[in-house]
Amino acid sequence: MTIGEMNKRLSEVDDISWGMYAFSRDVLCHKIGDEKKRDMIQKAVECGNQLAEKTALRFGTTDPWEIARILGLSITFPKEANVGGRILFALFTPPNQIQIMREPVQKAASDEQVRKLVTEDQMKNLILGHELFHFFEEEEEEIYTRTETITLWKFFGYKHTSTIRALSEIAGMAFTKNLNQFPYSPFTLDILLYYNYNPNEALKMYSEVMSYGGTDGRR
Numbered sequence: 001m002t003i004g005e006m007n008k009r010l011s012e013v014d015d016i017s018w019g020m021y022a023f024s025r026d027v028l029c030h031k032i033g034d035e036k037k038r039d040m041i042q043k044a045v046e047c048g049n050q051l052a053e054k055t056a057l058r059f060g061t062t063d064p065w066e067i068a069r070i071l072g073l074s075i076t077f078p079k080e081a082n083v084g085g086r087i088l089f090a091l092f093t094p095p096n097q098i099q100i101m102r103e104p105v106q107k108a109a110s111d112e113q114v115r116k117l118v119t120e121d122q123m124k125n126l127i128l129g130h131e132l133f134h135f136f137e138e139e140e141e142e143i144y145t146r147t148e149t150i151t152l153w154k155f156f157g158y159k160h161t162s163t164i165r166a167l168s169e170i171a172g173m174a175f176t177k178n179l180n181q182f183p184y185s186p187f188t189l190d191i192l193l194y195y196n197y198n199p200n201e202a203l204k205m206y207s208e209v210m211s212y213g214g215t216d217g218r219r
Helices: 003-010 015-024 034-059 064-071 102-109 112-117 120-139 165-180 188-195 199-211
Strands: 074-076 090-093 097-100 149-155 158-163
Touching (some): 003 112, 003 199, 015 034, 102 112, 120 165, 120 188
Parallel strands (some): 074 097
Antiparallel strands (some): 090 097
């Protein structure tokens, strides 16, 4: 399968299927039933979309770079993507630090097939938009991705709850898709950018996404 064929199919994947994929990478995945996951995914997507619309009104622009400038965020572009043995494309560090790794974007942009699907500038805009969501998430205590929790354990009158990292990623993708008016889920970048580091693993990721149904999130 060519990278173009893979991306075409990924571009048709619905939000629920992408959300199930995100959940599959969350350590709390098996503590939540599929129906509950679908409900959470829909709410996370709505959260991201609503915040994008509020952000555009608040700043009078949908340009993520201008929004970052107004907010006074520090944006740096480290070359290496390998951080602590993990391939990272970007990183937000509170309170105002955003890193966008140059190497993954440049590698992807050097592929003619990829450039026909998404430009280098679009990739950077989508990545920055996603990290902007994490900035706003830190600022808003009542945002859905922070108020939705699950109970991990109970002991007499005590209980321990946790937020769900997957919901933050799902909402962040919806936010940057809406803000940048991108035609399909930016989750596709997870696979496109990773392809240059490990094609076999990227194809496994692709197969996993497609296994969730592709159009309705059901196996």
